């Protein structure tokens with residue numbers, strides 16, 4: 001797999017992590033504006049600027065938005081969903097990232113990046129069979 | 143306590159809802175196994191114990207296969223037969239079979 005790098009829009013300072021920068025900047029609309037940069041530069045641009053998603057309610061909102069217009073929705077069982085949100089925030093505090101509470105890290109970061117919620121659950125056999133993500137956070141629309 | 147190397151282990155996570163649902167089933171099977179003169183099921187929480195997580199990783203190959211790709215909970219591993227079960231659809235009968243095989 002090609003190695004991902006950091007890119008900066010030279011018009012509005014959007015930061016992108018990927019194989020190449022987007023052709024059109026999603027924030028300012030500038031074309032072909034993404035330049036390759038290094039980690040210290042990216043860090044200076046974003047440090048302490050992004051929103052903290054460290055409250056249960058914030059996560060719930062982000063998940064609702066993520067499911068909008070998709071073939072799945074957020075599990076309607078509010079307690080179930082809150083348990084998962086609390087687990088992910090706990091994992092973030094103890095293990096650094098919002099890892100899936102229904103799986104465990106392997107210790108290999110590349111592999112573990114696949115466990116950040118929401119994960120790419122469409123490829124999981126359980127999603128193909130039941131229409132739910134492994135944890136049941138996202139379930140099929142009926 | 144059952145002896146290391148010959149245990150039937152239930153790996154679970156404290157904030158995993160499917161684990162919470164399977165818990166009473168595991169308790170029930172464990173009790174039945176003990177009543178029948180066998181050993182019970184060892185329950186290990188993996189997100190809040192590095193030691194338990196490490197043990198789970200050491201059985202990673204078998205567990206990943208049972209879980210369909212990654213190390214999932216709830217899962218059960220038989221140290222004697224090196225066989226595993228994984229996921230929310232695990233049934234009481236499957237756990238009994240895993241224990242007795």
Ligand code: SF4
Pocket residue numbers: 084099100101102115116117118119120121133134135136137138
């Ligand atoms: S399986 Fe569900 S809860 Fe777990 S990381 Fe994926 S989307 Fe999140």
